[in-house]
Amino acid sequence: MGIPLDNSGPTMKDYASPNQCTWCDGCGDYGIWTALKEALVELKIPPTRVLLCYDVGCHGNMSDKLKGYRFHGLHGRVLPFAAGAKIANMALPVMAVGGDGASFSEGVGHLVHAVRSNYPVTFILHNNANYGLTTGQASSLTKRGEKMNTSPNGIPERTLSSMDFVFSLEPTFVARGFSGNIWQLKEILKAAITHRGFGFVDVLQACPSYNHFATHDYLLEKCYDCWKEGHDPSDFKKARKLAVDTSRRIATGVLYQNKDVPNFYEELLPRQGKATTLVNEVALQDVSELMKDFA
Numbered sequence: 001m002g003i004p005l006d007n008s009g010p011t012m013k014d015y016a017s018p019n020q021c022t023w024c025d026g027c028g029d030y031g032i033w034t035a036l037k038e039a040l041v042e043l044k045i046p047p048t049r050v051l052l053c054y055d056v057g058c059h060g061n062m063s064d065k066l067k068g069y070r071f072h073g074l075h076g077r078v079l080p081f082a083a084g085a086k087i088a089n090m091a092l093p094v095m096a097v098g099g100d101g102a103s104f105s106e107g108v109g110h111l112v113h114a115v116r117s118n119y120p121v122t123f124i125l126h127n128n129a130n131y132g133l134t135t136g137q138a139s140s141l142t143k144r145g146e147k148m149n150t151s152p153n154g155i156p157e158r159t160l161s162s163m164d165f166v167f168s169l170e171p172t173f174v175a176r177g178f179s180g181n182i183w184q185l186k187e188i189l190k191a192a193i194t195h196r197g198f199g200f201v202d203v204l205q206a207c208p209s210y211n212h213f214a215t216h217d218y219l220l221e222k223c224y225d226c227w228k229e230g231h232d233p234s235d236f237k238k239a240r241k242l243a244v245d246t247s248r249r250i251a252t253g254v255l256y257q258n259k260d261v262p263n264f265y266e267e268l269l270p271r272q273g274k275a276t277t278l279v280n281e282v283a284l285q286d287v288s289e290l291m292k293d294f295a
């Protein structure tokens with residue numbers, strides 16, 4: 001299922017919204033917002049040919065700061081909505097955007113099934129390692145021992161190894177970006193959007209208000225571009241190691257991609273050989289007789 005290209009090609013202006021951003025100064029959301037719009041523009045996807053789905057959180061406040069078909073849903077529930085919308089209309093690229101709080105606590109079950117099902121959706125994780133919108137509670141990705149607003153004595157629990165967890169589900173696309181490297185993030189997003197199945201993009205982002213351990217400067221120093229160092233993204237074992245071991249340096253880029261695995265839709269037998277989408281087919285049904293029963 002290819003992405004419909006509009007040859008006239010949108011510009012950044014086409015994605016511009018008159019609504020003012022309310023993120024804190026220095027928030028990584030600005031970089032992710034910019035990279036996402038740039039990726040869509042470079043892929044020549046106009047705002048009328050994309051669905052952007054947002055979870056609840058600081059990242060979710062992007063939903064009215066750009067144009068395009070957008071959905072802003074319940075906390076932790078962005079993935080089932082995005083997957084359903086995509087299955088209904090395979091012609092539209094669908095993106096799901098979530099925070100680490102939503103995605104690795106409230107909605108972690110949905111993430112498991114999105115990866116395992118290989119839904120043809122791009123998932124952008126705004127990873128600020130805390131619950132930003134509700135002012136800095138610890139998420140399962142907050143560093144152990146950190147003093148957060150509702151845990152003044154430090155977090156007692158172990159930090160979830162999010163990348164190891166995702167790799168345990170046999171993903172077909174895993175990438176990591178950094179909100180301070182917009183050019184690279186744009187390239188990563190282009191690769192994810194054109195991926196056949198579920199594209200998991202972990203974006204490490206600065207949260208100057210509440211994350212005082214993985215700051216912009218810290219990430220700037222530790223992140224490096226593994227593409228430039230010749231990383232082979234088809235090697236699952238090496239990719240997993242690179243993704244998990246962030247003790248010395250943090251690899252960014254497309255860490256793993258398997259282009260051979262069919263996505264969820266391609267596996268559905270009743271959809272084989274269909275040129276129409278489910279939304280076309282529903283629109284073609286005349287339900288007026290049926291509706292008389294409810295008159």
Ligand SMILES: Cc1ncc(C[n+]2csc(CCOP(=O)(O)OP(=O)(O)O)c2C)c(N)n1
Pocket residue numbers: 056057058059060074075076098099100101102103106126128130131132133134139
């Ligand atoms: C089911 C549910 N639980 C909790 C909340 C309250 N809540 C809204 S936003 C938010 C924090 C979101 O954190 P995260 O998902 O990490 O996104 P961020 O704000 O950091 O971008 C919380 C706890 C809610 N709206 N719904």
